[in-house]
Amino acid sequence: MSNNGSKKRKRVLSGVQPSGNLTIGNYLGALKQWAREQHNFESFFCVVDLHAITVPFDPDELRTKTREVAALYMASGIDPEISTIFVQSHLPAHSELSWLLNCLTPLGWLNRMTQFKDKAAKQQAESVSSGLLNYPVLMAADILLYQADAVPVGDDQRQHLELTRDVAQRFNHMFGDTFTVPEAMIPPSGARIKALDEPTAKMSKSQVDSEYHAAYLLDPPNRIKKKIMRAVTDSGRDIEFSTDPERAGVNNLLEIYQAFTEKSSEEVLADFADARGYGDLKKRVVEVVNEGLTPIQQRYNDLTSEAGYVDEILAKGAERAAEVANATLELVRERMGFLKAHV
Numbered sequence: 001m002s003n004n005g006s007k008k009r010k011r012v013l014s015g016v017q018p019s020g021n022l023t024i025g026n027y028l029g030a031l032k033q034w035a036r037e038q039h040n041f042e043s044f045f046c047v048v049d050l051h052a053i054t055v056p057f058d059p060d061e062l063r064t065k066t067r068e069v070a071a072l073y074m075a076s077g078i079d080p081e082i083s084t085i086f087v088q089s090h091l092p093a094h095s096e097l098s099w100l101l102n103c104l105t106p107l108g109w110l111n112r113m114t115q116f117k118d119k120a121a122k123q124q125a126e127s128v129s130s131g132l133l134n135y136p137v138l139m140a141a142d143i144l145l146y147q148a149d150a151v152p153v154g155d156d157q158r159q160h161l162e163l164t165r166d167v168a169q170r171f172n173h174m175f176g177d178t179f180t181v182p183e184a185m186i187p188p189s190g191a192r193i194k195a196l197d198e199p200t201a202k203m204s205k206s207q208v209d210s211e212y213h214a215a216y217l218l219d220p221p222n223r224i225k226k227k228i229m230r231a232v233t234d235s236g237r238d239i240e241f242s243t244d245p246e247r248a249g250v251n252n253l254l255e256i257y258q259a260f261t262e263k264s265s266e267e268v269l270a271d272f273a274d275a276r277g278y279g280d281l282k283k284r285v286v287e288v289v290n291e292g293l294t295p296i297q298q299r300y301n302d303l304t305s306e307a308g309y310v311d312e313i314l315a316k317g318a319e320r321a322a323e324v325a326n327a328t329l330e331l332v333r334e335r336m337g338f339l340k341a342h343v
C-alpha cells in the first residue's frame, strides 16, 4: 500500500462544498479539469461537508447535497476506479489537523481573507460563526493531509491556496520538513465564470434569491436556454473578449463558450464572425452548454438510480483516503510532540 513515504506520482486534491446547486462555474473551474488531470496525477476529490456548516445550513439538505455532489463528480467524468472520491467528515483526520494548524495560524492571516469578509458581510454580525473565520485552515488541512502537489480550483480560491502555502511553510520551518507546499492549478479559461444576471459578480451556487443568477449542472435544457437568453449584456453589438466591466456580460458568454468547446480565443471569435448580434451569440452558447451538460445529466440519472451505489463508492474512497491522511497526521503529531496513545 502506498502512503506519504512511497508517493509515486504527483498528487492533486480538491473539493466542492455540498451547499446549493452546482453551477457551470463549479464545472468549468473545477470538475472539468479534475476529470482531465486524474490521468496525470494521483487524485483525491472530497465533498467538503465540514466546510458547508460554516454558514447556516439544514441537516436534511446537507445529507442530500453530499450524495448529490459525489454523484456529480462521477457524472462529470471522475472515475472512482482511477481517483479517490470521499466525504471529508468520514475522516476525523481533517478536523484534527485543522485544530492543530489553527493553533499555528496567526489570526491576522485569517482576518485578511476576502472570502471571509464577503461572506461575513452577508450575515448579521452576531450570527457569523468562528468556523467561517477558520474555514481556510480546514481547507489547508484537507490539502496538506494528502501531501498534494497541486490543487485544481477556480480563481476565487487563489487566496486560500496562498494561505495553505504559508501554513505549510510555517509548519515546516517550526517542526522540520513535513508538508509538500502545494501549487494552485487554475484553468486558462472558465476559472472566473460570472453571474448571468450580474456579470461583474461571481456565479455562485449559494445565491438562491435570483432565478437568473446561475446555470446549474442539473438544469434541464429549456431552463438553461431561458437563463442564458436572459443574460445581461450591453447596448453594443460587438462580439469580442473584453476586460471592460461595461462589457462583462458578453465577455462572460464568450468565456463560457470557450471553456465548454476548449477552442482558442481566435477560433471562438471566428465562430461568431457571422453572428447577427447578441441573440445569435446567446443561442450558440445555449447549444454548447446543453451539449456539455446532457451527457453529465444522463450519467447522473444512471448513477443515482442504482440504490446504494454512491454510498459504496464513498465508503471505499474513505478507506483509501484514510491510508494517506492518517499517515500524515501521525507524522504531524510526532513532530509536534504529542505522545502516542499506545505503548
Ligand code: TYM
Pocket: 013, 014, 015, 016, 017, 018, 025, 026, 027, 028, 029, 030, 048, 051, 138, 139, 142, 143, 151, 152, 153, 154, 155, 156, 157, 160, 190, 191, 192, 193, 194, 202, 203, 204
Ligand atoms: P466551492 O464549493 O465554493 O467551489 C468549488 C470549486 O468551484 C470553483 N468555482 C468556480 N470556478 C469558476 N467560476 C466560478 N464562478 C466558480 N465558483 C466556484 C471554486 O474555485 C472551487 O474550485 N473552499 C472551497 C472548497 C474546498 C477546497 C478544499 C478546494 C475545501 N477544501 C481543498 C480545494 C482543496 C470552496 O468553497 O469551493
